[in-house]
Amino acid sequence: KQEVTQIPAALSVPEGENLVLNCSFTDSAIYNLQWFRQDPGKGLTSLLLIQSSQREQTSGRLNASLDKSSGRSTLYIAASQPGDSATYLCAAIFGNEKLTFGTGTRLTIIP
Amino acid sequence: NAGVTQTPKFRILKIGQSMTLQCTQDMNHNYMYWYRQDPGMGLKLIYYSVGAGITDKGEVPNGYNVSRSTTEDFPLRLELAAPSQTSVYFCASSYPLGLSTDTQYFGPGTRLTVL
Numbered sequence: 001k002q003e004v005t006q007i008p009a010a011l012s013v014p015e016g017e018n019l020v021l022n023c024s025f026t027d028s029a030i031y032n033l034q035w036f037r038q039d040p041g042k043g044l045t046s047l048l049l050i051q052s053s054q055r056e057q058t059s060g061r062l063n064a065s066l067d068k069s070s071g072r073s074t075l076y077i078a079a080s081q082p083g084d085s086a087t088y089l090c091a092a093i094f095g096n097e098k099l100t101f102g103t104g105t106r107l108t109i110i111p
Numbered sequence: 112n113a114g115v116t117q118t119p120k121f122r123i124l125k126i127g128q129s130m131t132l133q134c135t136q137d138m139n140h141n142y143m144y145w146y147r148q149d150p151g152m153g154l155k156l157i158y159y160s161v162g163a164g165i166t167d168k169g170e171v172p173n174g175y176n177v178s179r180s181t182t183e184d185f186p187l188r189l190e191l192a193a194p195s196q197t198s199v200y201f202c203a204s205s206y207p208l209g210l211s212t213d214t215q216y217f218g219p220g221t222r223l224t225v226l
Binding site: 031043103 | 153154169203214
């Protein structure tokens with residue numbers, strides 16, 4: 001069964017620190033992997049998408065990496081800010097063209 | 112361009128009642144999806160559609176029905192509401208995924224409570 005896992009479920013970090021969120025997946029035959037942000041009571045907003053042929057994508061203070069051989073992706077956030085507080089979900093597309101979501105990491109940036 | 116819109120935002124149902132969650136997108140996407148998200152969990156796919164007139168089951172379809180008569184609309188029907196269907200429901204749309212560089216666009220969600 002194709003699964004996506006995110007550990008830890010929650011993370012608190014002082015403002016200004018750099019941090020890494022982790023995502024692991026069970027099937028290396030991945031088409032792409034996406035990172036989403038979800039604010040409380042809101043829908044999901046796409047942050048970064050990494051295709052299977054790529055190793056990383058960057059957008060502003062965010063950098064996402066993909067290592068298919070180890071079944072891992074990371075989301076790096078530089079110089080964290082209180083506005084970064086949210087739940088971050090990763091999702092993978094395997095061969096069936098449907099997104100499989102992880103359970104998310106709830107990030108709190110402490111001012 | 113409103114993106115993906117969902118109505119209602121909140122709803123409380125009694126056990127055994129039925130209701131339809133509405134979803135509309137104005138991006139001319141072929142693919143549309145319904146997910147549910149339980150507290151502290153990721154999203155689970157209920158049903159999806161690759162075009163008007165075509166629907167298919169996702170991971171957790173029991174207790175739900177869908178139809179897709181137009182490209183824009185993808186309503187989700189609950190026939191006999193049960194407490195286990197208490198959740199937040201998200202509708203999403205996209206171009207074909209897989210090799211695409213595009214992503215899914217999500218609506219704001221419908222928070223449903225069944226008592």
